[in-house]
Amino acid sequence: MERKRSSRHRQRYRKRKTTCDKIKDFIREFIAFMFSNVGIIGLVVGYTICGAFMFQAIEGTEASDDREEAIKDIHSARSKTRDRLWEITQKFNVLEEEAWREQAASEVLKFQMEVIDAINKGYDGVDDVKDLSETSQWSFSGAFLYSLTVITTIGYGNVAPKTEWGKVATIFYAIIGMPLFLLYLSNIGDILAKSFKWSYAKCCLCRGCGGNRDSRSVSPENSVAVQVPEIIDETDEQYEESHIESTLGDSVKDDTITVPVTLCLAIMVGYVCGGAILFSKWEDWDFLDGSYFCFISLSTIGFGDIVPGDQIYASKGLDMSFIFCSMYLMLGMAIIAMCFNLMQEEVIHKFRSCVKAVKNCCSCSGARDDDVDTAPIE
């Protein structure tokens, strides 16, 4: 009797532990998972935000000073041109069209050169000194995009540091930030690749397209359903452990299902096209320009001739453009890392078989000649 009570007590004790401690264990595992893998995301975002503050502080004041100067230059150039035109008009008492036009044209050309100089210095169409702070390229979101382009090595160049401290800061920020971003890419690529493989395996099994039933991510559920109720607690713990292992991603052996290369390529192309559509709607580009921008940014080439925010003057639009662009870039590079992770095995395998085929060809041509030597004698 006592043994029954104690055994029932033990069962009840284990059951209570399972139901509420299971949740607590899950939360603890989740926090550990976040800290070791996804914590990297927070680190990268934090580093970019710090960089944004730093660059805004270094370059912001200098840039707005430069822009003020550029506006003053343009104002003075315009009034100078006007005065010189007046002088020309006064010189020709009887208005001779040809001569006047010639001189006026040269004045206009000089004015054009001065406008281009001011643009190089930083003038961008904002004519009033009051509106400067709203449309600055070194606002917080602009500096955030700049920091992101430095650590991802995209490097647009439409916004570039002009002060000495800005350049020094860029050098050191890049040297420290690039390995951090590579770490982020490899971690996130791993996580995304594993979860994608898992969901692809589930999809495959659901549709029954010949997936392997031995994959670890699927078996525990089957085994749990089959087990006798008394032993459920132990198998639950085992399932938890294997689930932990597969999520923490150390020793999963479930890649008998490989994701096909075409699917990965389709994902990448789809992301570029999706971004192209969104950007062309938001920035008023055409589809080719949008996809050109998305491709050049995601491949980290980053020319910088077409950048979001270069055709919008309103302050709200500018901030939203930069932030949307930053998010698109971070997510896009993670997706590309995932696709490369998924394609890696298959591509390496195909490359090796290619090289082997070439080598076989070379050795085949040698072996064939031996046969040719002996054949006619038969």
Next chain:
Amino acid sequence: MTQSGASVPVTRSSVRSRSSGGSSSEVDPREKVKACCRKLVEFMFTQVGVGGLVVCYAIVGAFAFQHIETAKDPKWEVEWHKAQTSPDHNLKGAWVQLAAVKRLTNLTANKLWDVTSSENVFNITTWKKSTDMILHEFQEGIVDSVKKGYDGREPEDAWTLPAALMFCLSIFTMIGYGNMVPKTTWGKVATILYAVFGIPVYILYFMNMGKVFANCFRWIYRTMYECTTKKPSIKVIELENGDTVAHPRVIVPTTACLWVISGYVLGGTIMFAEWEGWDYLDSAYFCVTSLCKIGIGDFVPGANILESRSGNQTKLVINFMYLLLGMGLIAMCYNLMREEVKVKMQDLKRDMRKWLEGLRIQSCYGKKKSKRYH
């Protein structure tokens, strides 16, 4: 029949030995040549061949882009003439903005003349106001054109061969300066395709060059170690089953790689500062941002039009070589440091997990204690 069948293998083998014995002098040189060719193909496929492949790809790309961006339609003259007055024309690429600016200049000149000649009684203030307005419109038009890509240069002046070469290099090394960009539709499509095929070739070059340079560097380091300490740098260890294993006594430390890279950046800084007339900070900034593949593009060596027009193209070629070699050195460092970094990262991950496990066990233990007391 069976007798002949039984005897055939014997004759065949004897015949084979006779044939091989008889024509051995003929077969050997041919075999040698064939083996040589095979080795050459393998070598080309791996080491130097990839470098040559990259350079060829860049040169081919340079010619292609130059052709695409400076191509003129047969009706170009007609369209250019039409574009001087009307915005409805068939020009493409950089010509669109060049025509727009020409039109704007003509329009401004006409407006100014109208304003000046129409005032019968000359009122200075109204004249000045209207002139100012006209100039303001002109200024806004110029800013608009510059945003759309106007830079005052005609395509033939901009797309010289060295500039196109630098452009191709900036695509497949993923640097992407941006001082030269394709402006035609076909140019943009060609850029995307060129990148899709060029980047894997470049990555292949990167990995191979890294291996080659890493091996060279290890050899140099070990030779210097042997010379300076007079000790052999490889020690032979006897394993338990009697095999011997050559274990390198000295591994190239990470700091050596970093010194090499710093020296290269310093050399580049001095070289570019002397040639381009930049100051040392700008030069160092250029070297670091280029070697890190960021490529901001505000400083690009050899982008001075006058020099490339006068034919001083050696500078651009030397820049090209500097960047390729620099990428190879970075690949070497990556190769040498990779093992160390990987081991360190795994240790870090393991330690973190152990610490978290320890926390979890502690909290579990604490909870169990509290439960027992209830």
